[in-house]
Amino acid sequence: MPFKRTDFPKDFLFGVATSSYQIEGHGFGQAGRTHWDDFAATPGNVVRAENGATACDHYHRFEEDLDLIAGAGLDCYRFSTSWARVMPDGRTPSQEGLDFYDRLTDAMLERGIKPAATLYHWELPSDLADLGGWRNRDIAKWFGDYTETIMGRIGDRMYSVAPINEPWCVSWLSHFHGHHAPGLRDIRATARAIHHILLAHGTAIQTMRSLGMDNLGGVFNMEWSTPADDSAEAIEKAALYDEIYNHCFLSGVFKGRYPERVMAGIAPHLPQGWQDDFDVITTPLDWVGVNYYTRKLIAPDPTEPWPSLKEVTGPLPKTFMDWEIYPEGLYKFLKRTAQDYTGDLPIFVTENGMAAPDVLTNGTCDDPDRIAFVEAHLAQVQRAMAEGVPVNGYYLWSLLDNYEWALGYEKRFGLVHVDFETLERTPKSSYHAIKQALGALT
Template identity: 65%
Template sequence: MFKRSDFPRDFTFGAATAAYQIEGHAFGGAGRTHWDDFAATPGNVPRGESGAIACDHYHRMEEDLDLLKGAGLDAYRFSASWARVLPDGRGAINAQGLDFYDRLVDGLLERDIKPMLTLYHWEMPSALADLGGWRNRDVASWLADYACILMDRLGDRIWKTATINEFWCVSFLSHFLGHHAPGLRDIRATARAMHHVLLAHGTTVQALRAAGIDQIGAVCNFTYPQPASEAAEDVEATATFDDYYNNFFLSGIFRREYPRRIVKALGPHFPDAWQQDLEVIGAPIDWFGVNYYTREIIGHAPGPWPALRSVEGPLPKTQMGWEIHPEGLHHFLRRCHDDFSGDLPLYVTENGMASADTVAGGAVDDAARIDYLRRHIAAARQAMAEGVPLEGYFIWSLMDNFEWAFGFEKRFGLVHVDFDTLERTPKASYHALKAALAG
C-alpha cells in the first residue's frame, strides 16, 4: 500500500460520502428531491431502489463516525442535503435537518476528524425542480441562500467547504445524456444547466465570503480521454469530449471563459448575455478538488454534436466497467496545477473503485481495491514530487451505498453494507488503509 510517513506531516487522508446515498432521506423531515422522483420512474434505477433508507446513516451516525476514527482517517468529506435543510428549497427551515448536521459536525470534532462539507451533491429539492431547477437562472440565488442558512449554523466548525460536487454530472450527464436526475436529453437544457451550475457556484462563493466564511472550494470530476486512432476525426472527437467534460468548468472557474469549441456548439442555447456572468463565475476560491476514476477511449461517430462514441478499452475494469488507469490522475493533477489553478492547494476529493464484494466468514476480500488505491496514490505522489501542491487524498467511499442510477449493485465502500440488515463489515481494504495510516 503506502505509509503515512511517505507523505508530508500535514497531508490529509480522508474518506467521502454523499447525503442522499447514505443518510436515509425518508427520515428527519427531509423534503422530496428530484432523485426521489427519478427513482420512482420505472426503468431509471434497478428495482426502483432509492435513497429512502440507503445506509440509514441518519440513525447510525455514531457507528459510522467510529468507523472513520477506527481507520485512522484525518478528515471526512460529507455533503448536506438541501431538501433536508429546506424541504421546499426555499422558505421554511427544517430544524431537525440542521440539528442532524450539527450533531454530525460535533461528532467528527469529538473524534479529531476534520469536517469537509459539500453543499450540493445532486439532490435538488423537487419544489425547485418544478421551477426548472438548473435550467432556471434563479438557481444561483436559491443555492446561495441555502448555503448561507446552513453555514450560519455550521460554518464556525467546518474545515473546508465545497460549493458543488461534479459540475459535469449535475449538468451534462443529467440534462444531455439523461442518466441522472432530472433525466433530460435536451441540448438547450444542457447548455443552460452548464452555465447556471457555474453561476450558482460563483454566486455562492461571493455570498459565503460576505458572511465571513473562508476555505471555500469547488470539486470537478475528470475522465482521461484518448482517441481511438490517429485519424483526424477521432482526434477532434476526443478534443470535443475533453472540452465539454474536463475543460469547460475549469475554464469558467479559473479563466472566466469557455472553450471555443463549446461556445460554437452550445452558444445558441446559452442564456442571453451569459458573458456578463463570467466575472461572478470566476470568484476566487481557496482550494480545488479533483475527482478521478477512469479513462475513456473516444472515436468519431456520425450525427449531430458532439458526434462521438466511446470505444471499449483493453485495460482491466472495475464493476462499473471503468478502465483502471492511474496515469490519468497524475495527468489531471498536473493539468490543473500547470494550466489552471497555479499554486492553489489541490485535493483528490474522490478516487476509488466498485467491485462485487461479498462477506465470507465475516470478512470481505477486496484485494483489487487495495491494488487500485496503491496505484492511484502512487500516481498522486508522483505529481507531488513534480511540484503539484496536493494536500490531501479522499477515498470514495467510506461505505457501500446507493450508487444513483445503479441502485445498490455497485459497491465502492471500504466498509461493506448489507442492505437487508444494514450491518457494516470493514473490508480488507479498510484494514490495509488502517495499517498504512499507522505507518
C-alpha cells in the same frame, strides 16, 4: 499497502468521502422530496426502482460510521449536506434538518475528524425542479439562500467547503444523456444548466465569504480522454470530449470563458446575458478538488448531431462499473490542472476509488483489487508531488457501500461492506490495510 503516512508531508490529509442522499436515508428526519425520488419512481430509470429512502441509515447510525473513520486513522470526512433536508421545499429552513448537521459536525470534531462539506451532491428539492431546476437562472439565488442557511449554522466549524460536486454530472450527465435526475436529453437545457451551475457556485462562494468563511474550493470530476485510433477525426473528437468533460467548468471558474469547441455546440442555447456573469463565477477559490476514476476512448460518430462522438471499449483492466483502470490519468490531471488553471493553489484528490462485487463470506470481505487500485493511484499522486504539484490530500470514495444512483445498490465502492437488509457494517480488507498504513509510525 506499501505506503505509510510518513511517506507524505506532515500536513498531507487522508480522508474518505460520501454524499447525503446515498447514505443518510432520505425517508428520515422530515426531509423534503427530491428529483431523485421522482426519477427513481419512474419506470426504467433506476435498477429495481431503488431509491435513497433508507440507504445506509446514516441519519441514525452516524456515530458508528464516524467511529469507523476515526478508527482507520483518517483525517477528514468529506460529506455533503442535503438541500432538501435543510430546506424541504428548497426555500424554507427545517430546524430538524439543521439540527442533524449540527450534531453530525460536533460528532466529527469530538473524534478529531476535520469536516469537509459539499453543499450539493445532486439531491435537488422537487419543488425547485418543478420551477425548472438548473435551467432556471433563479436557482443561483435559491442556492445562495440555502448556502447562507446551512453555513450560517455550521460554517464556523468546517475545515473546508465546496459548493457543487461534479458540475459535469449535474449538467451533462443529467440534462444531455439523461442518465441521472432530472433525466433530460435536451441540449438547450444542458447549456443553461452548465451556466447556472457555475453561477450558483460563484454565488455560494461569495455568500460564504460574507459569512467570514475561508478554505473554500471547487470540485471537478475528470476523465482522461484518449482517441480510439490515430485518425484525425478521432483525435479531434477526443479533444472535444476533453473540453466538454474536463476543461469546460475549470475554464469557466478560472478563466471566465468556455472552451471554443464547447461553445460551438452550446452558444445558441446559453441564457441571455450569460457573458456578464463571469465576475461572480470567477470568485477566487482557496483550493481545487479533482475527482478521478477512469479514462475513455473516444471515436467519431457521424450518425449523431453535435458533439457527434461515442465511447468505445478500451483494452485496460476494468472495475465492476466497467471503467478502465488508468492510474496515470490522475497524475496527468494533477499536472495539467496546476499548469493550466490553478498554479500554486492547493489541490486535493477529493474522490478516487473503485466498485467491486465485494461478497461477504464468513463475516469477512476481501477486496484485493481495491487495495491494488489505491496503491497504484497514490503512487501517481506521489509522482505529481515529486514534480512540484501542490497536492495536499487524498480522499477515497467511499466510506460505505451505498446507493449508486441509477445503478441502485449493486455497485459497491465502500471501504466498509453494508448489508442492505440488516444495515450491518463490516470493514473490508482495504479498510484494514489503510488503517495499518495510516497508523504506521505516526
